[in-house]
Amino acid sequence: CFPTFGIVAEEAGLTVTCTHPTLDIWFTVDPLDGTKAFIRQQSHGIGTMIALVIDGVVASAYVGDVMTGEIYGMRPESDKVHRTTEQGQNVQLGFARRSLRDQCLMLRSGPASYSEGIQRLARPQNDGGLFKDILVDDGSIGTSTARLWKGEVGAMILKPGPSTPWDLCPILGISQRLGFRFLKIDPDGLLREANLRPRKETQPVDYEMLIVHEHHVSPTLPIGCRTLIP
Numbered sequence: 001c002f003p004t005f006g007i008v009a010e011e012a013g014l015t016v017t018c019t020h021p022t023l024d025i026w027f028t029v030d031p032l033d034g035t036k037a038f039i040r041q042q043s044h045g046i047g048t049m050i051a052l053v054i055d056g057v058v059a060s061a062y063v064g065d066v067m068t069g070e071i072y073g074m075r076p077e078s079d080k081v082h083r084t085t086e087q088g089q090n091v092q093l094g095f096a097r098r099s100l101r102d103q104c105l106m107l108r109s110g111p112a113s114y115s116e117g118i119q120r121l122a123r124p125q126n127d128g129g130l131f132k133d134i135l136v137d138d139g140s141i142g143t144s145t146a147r148l149w150k151g152e153v154g155a156m157i158l159k160p161g162p163s164t165p166w167d168l169c170p171i172l173g174i175s176q177r178l179g180f181r182f183l184k185i186d187p188d189g190l191l192r193e194a195n196l197r198p199r200k201e202t203q204p205v206d207y208e209m210l211i212v213h214e215h216h217v218s219p220t221l222p223i224g225c226r227t228l229i230p
Contacts (some may be wrong), residue, residue, distance in 0.1 A: 002027075008165045008200050025054045026200065027055070030166035033063075034140030040205060043067055045139015051169035052076065053059075053198045058173025063142035072146050074177050081149065082175050095179055095213050096151045099210040101229050103154025108138055117189055118157055118208055130230055131155070141195045145171045148211060149178055155212040157185075172196055182215055183210045183226065191226040193218070 006018030006026030018026050030049040032038060032219045037045035044067055051061035062073030067085030072093070074112040081093045107114065111122045111134060123129035137144045137151055148156050172182070185208045194209055 003062070008198075010164065010166055016054065025052070027052055028166040028169045030170075032155075033167070034143050037139030045137070045143055047142040047169040049142045049166065051166075051173055051198075053169055054197055058169050058176070058198055061170040061173040063146060063170050065140075065143045065146065069094060070146075072142075072149060072174060074174055078119060079177065081151070081174055082179035083146075092151050093178060093214060097215060098151070098154065100130055100154045100212075102132055102227065103127060104133045104135040104152075106135045106137055106144065106153040106156045108136070108144070108157070108159060110136060114157065114159070115185075115187075115208060117185060117187065122156075130228065141167050142170055145175065145211070148180065149174065155210060155216070156164055158205075158209040158211065160206050160208060163205045165200055165202070167200065168196065169198045170202070172198065175211060179214045180211055181214050183212065183217070184208075185210055187229075190221070191228065192224050193226075 004020040007014055007016040007029060008026055009015055014029055018024060027050045033047040033049050034045045046066040048064045048066060052059050058076055060076045062071055064071045067105040069189045071084040074081045083091045083093055098141060105122055108121065111119050120128065121130055125132065137147065145156065148152050155181040172178060182196050184194045186192060216229045218229050223228060
């Protein structure tokens with residue numbers, strides 16, 4: 001259907017060069033997001049993802065939860081994000097203003113595998129923590145981030161490591177459309193914009209990253225330096 005559009009995918013056989021005469025336009029494709037969860041035969045954490053990038057901007061993206069049949073996505077030229085159920089019902093997603101103290105912080109593995117700063121953040125509230133509790137969710141990065149979009153958790157921490165286009169572009173596009181920010185966590189505890197951009201190449205990320213709604217990010221510090229609002 002789109003013979004001049006490029007394709008960027010983990011599977012080399014799916015890669016196609018963009019030949020559009022005026023636009024740098026390409027799809028990212030991840031047919032099986034959460035490979036380890038799939039191999040373990042989990043009943044959750046398995047997804048499939050696709051995104052459309054036009055001149056460096058994620059114009060459209062969809063994340064499918066293979067186990068529940070739900071699809072999360074945004075159309076081109078729309079400012080809305082929808083959750084479509086297996087029965088075909090469409091629900092528009094939006095941010096619910098809730099205190100972080102009433103919500104969980106989602107980690108991709110146990111707290112001990114993170115820095116001391118994250119471990120302090122993940123402490124119980126009566127021990128100086130900011131969140132109600134922690135929740136650990138592995139498998140598909142797409143279906144994990146969907147829990148943030150739905151308001152099941154208040155924030156999410158990503159570990160350092162390579163960021164592939166087929167993983168990053170769908171969650172970046174949908175998250176930003178909903179008002180979520182990707183913030184680099186400095187050793188001093190302050191937060192700085194991660195400045196992630198859709199690229200065709202895998203990006204090295206050498207820092208822990210927080211995904212949280214802009215409502216919880218203080219605008220009172222100098223540009224590029226932020227802190228959280230409970």
